[in-house]
Amino acid sequence: MKLTEEQIREIAENLDLGMRCFYHLKTGEIETTPNFNEADWFGHETEPWQETLDKLDENWGDYFEFEKITSRESFAIMADFAETVDNQKLQDRLFKALNKSKPLRNFKWEIDNSGEYRQIWFDFKDHRLIEFVKNQIEQHNREFTDE
Structure with missing residues (x-):
């Protein structure tokens, strides 16, 4: 996984807003959706995000999901x-x-x-949030090279 500083900053900002962020492992494309399980988004309309949600569902194995900060x-x-x-x-x-x-x-x-x-x-x-995202990238890359 190789991301630009701009992509890393974008992911950190979106995670801070409570969004879910995904990185397509083959294309490098980033997808972001609300976390519909969180209280802020629970019960909200998913229709504006349906195309992205479908893409993620259909290709789940091609994406890495960044964890949000606890x-x-x-x-x-x-x-x-x-x-x-x-x-x-x-x-x-x-x-x-x-x-x-x-x-x-x-x-x-x-x-x-x-x-x-x-x-x-x-x-x-x-x-610190950017470092949090970078740590996830480094961990994923270490695990990927160990396989």
Whole structure:
């Protein structure tokens, strides 16, 4: 599997939005669909995506599906970011947010109200999500060459 940096970024962004991303192992084409099993998409109309869904169903073995990041992994990225924050007050608020119930929501609220750190967070998260996708590519390529 050989993807461009642009393709990797696109996959990372779509996974972050809750989409499912597939890579066609022969053509290098990327397919993206909503995750209709997730709460945000459950019960939504599949018709606009039907052609892609059919293509995936008919050729399932030709595609590699990228895994989405788990909430545990998201939490770890947030904690890692909090470690890097050079503003002690914000760092304290971020760690408190992560130690409350609903840590993802609380962290998001703190970041959304952190001024310049909001963009720093998005850049940090984007970098980590891209690394997450690259790790899946590397793992697949190692497994493929071992076969």
